[in-house]
Amino acid sequence: MTRPHLDPARQTWMQAPETVAVMEALDAARPGGSRFVGGCVRNALLGERVADIDIATQLLPDETIAAAKAAGLKAVPTGKAHGTITVIADGVPFEVTTLRRDVSTDGRRAVVTFTEDWAEDAQRRDFRLNALYADRTGAVTDPTGGLEDVAPRRFVFVGTPENRIREDYLRILRLFRFEAWYGAGDPDPAGLAAAAALKDGLHKLSVERVWAELKKLLAARDPRAALAAMAKAGILDLILGVNGSLRVLGGIVDQDVQYGLAPDSLLRFVALADGGPERIRTMAAKLKMSNAETRRLEGAVDPSAREDVTKAFSDMAAAERAIMALGARAFEDQARLQAAGEVAPPPRDWTLLAKFAREWAEPEFPVKGGDLILLGYEPGPMLGDALDELKAYWIAERFEPSKDELIARLKTH
Template identity: 75%
Template sequence: MTAAAPAPLRLDPADQAWMKDPATRAVMDALEAARPGASRYVGGCIRNALLGKPVADVDIATRLLPEQVIEAARAAGLKPVPTGLRHGTISIISDGRPFEVTTLRRDVETDGRRALVAFTQDWNEDARRRDFRLNALYADRNGTIFDPTGGLADLDPCRFVFVGSAENRIREDYLRTLRLFRFEAWYGAGAPDREGVEAAARLKQGLHALSAERVWSELKKLLAAPDPGPAIAVMAEHGILSEILGVNGNLRILGGIINQDISAGLEPDPLLRFAALVGGGPERIRIMAAKLKMSNAESQRLQGAVDPSLCGEVEAAFTDMAAAERAIMSLGARAFEDQVRLSAAGDVAPPPRDWTLLAKFAREWQQPDFPVSGGDLILLGYEPGPMLGDAMDALKAHWIAERFEPTREELIARLKH
């Protein structure tokens, strides 16, 4: 008697909030009405559901052509947006949220950055063009899992294995090197796939073919993982980090910041972690910011975190709250907190005062209003211009040094003398 084949793995829609969400069901209903059985959930939503992780984005793969997806959405009263029409992707807006619906496809030509695709009706062809086996999982609306590439074998322990040849997948899109380490940082358990890491190391120069914006976006996502330290360490060991940044990074200080986040229950801060990783002063940060095309706000935040002008005051703040106030007034609360955390993370011995107390002090500190205005100086005979500005700066520095205690009258009297 032949043994019965094992039942296919299945996600129970009743247990998956994202599957029973009315917005999701409305999209799938529209696609099913156009062609029953032609559409499946795919990628990260299936991966995260199987790993017990939150599902943020729901992507759908379909045998419907893009024009048919648009027609199906409109027929159901939903809004289609051709966000990636050339590559077969239509975003369907349901309950104000986008659901990416992409026609099954295969790569015709790739150049390491973008691909020319052709549409197909073959689920296996669509799976073979994806990056990792865990991202090539599909599920129908009833939750039955389809695994064309063997991704289920990568669930326990969780690791990210390229579909087919790791080298071929990376040559198709060099961003997959960074995606490998980003996924490992977020979900991986144990050592990453050796073949994938070795291929990434051999092809690391291909990262220069990517736009700076794409690289910076992936780095931020990687650094936002709860503990990206092990993944970053592998990147450093294989020269991938230095290929991107020009430096191999300070893993000790990065580890200190990560430990602070974990011990204090803080949300990961990718910018502060980046400052810890790259080290150096404002000039290095300016070079990094230009190289990665950071926003002005990001660049300014990072430069404040490494501004050396008040290093002494920041160090003194661990024993002297007056120094803390002076540093906050000069640097700003955000930069002061960043510098306190970086200083504590770099100390071999515990600092004299717990960094969490100084960070809390910075967040709660209310800056007093400087009691003297430019108009006061003009009444004293100063002409608007550089001399007035210099006088104001000197007066303010004195006021900060005296812990904001001098009154308006005392400051003006000092200026008169």
């Protein structure tokens, strides 16, 4: 059997000057003692884009730092206690981690000791596809059987799934995230069963870690199969309090595919949550989302102009009113969500409404508070109510009434 081999000439990331500089620096300190590992090797074998480059080394952390400095590279001890040094070449960071094995774990973090044994290092990794190593020539080392998982694009835990999950319960979500991004077919049955059985361990994690992982999952091109498996296992309900709406989410994914749009994790989250402002606020607080994220989600479910958003698909006056009430971003989100949730296509494509919202310039309301004071209004709530009522009429009339016409209307009411 021919072992898979990465051709460096076809792997631009291996030949990049920054990569070569880091590997040469490490090899100068210990020839052959450093190899590419994890996602870069996995993605190269799967034919997927390689983004981050991780390197495993037999050098100790202080030796890695010394090797980098000797080559004129910057070394940052980002995780020195766990063996990780970030080596920076021409502004590009590389995580260089000493081979290690776990001494103890508690479901969130591990105490490690360093080793020179590649097989020992592989045994502490999460999935066999992530435990593949490649040297500078492209030769692949496979201590756990990960090469068997390349063709079927499956994610199989290293060793016993239950043991791997108990070491770090975030691996439950990583299983579904990798399936969403790279998997084909159903998840590995043993891994899926272990994830379902041990899902309560997710409570041990910080909600920030959970939300970060869920966002990455939702950013996959089509995460529906992975999310359906999570729902069936009861994991979505544990995280969100509901299993969510895969139908509305599916509509958003279909829009992305049809129009070649980049996946929008926040919009997909709203579709999955399938709830009103109260549910969204509860979920945002539970997952400790940022203020900006929370505002975006709340705008997407703001009920104040829901009727006008619905009418906007056939009535541009309603579209203008909704944009005035919600803002362009929230209006576009609501239009997409409504279109995604409809069984039959709406009468107007949501993309036209989105384009209209982005290009629409809000007219300036011609009446000011001072104008009403001249009419005898006292500053205070009554003046504000009068302005709001007048502005609502002006919006309903497509912004056509002039200042004089609006003042005249106020005098007659």
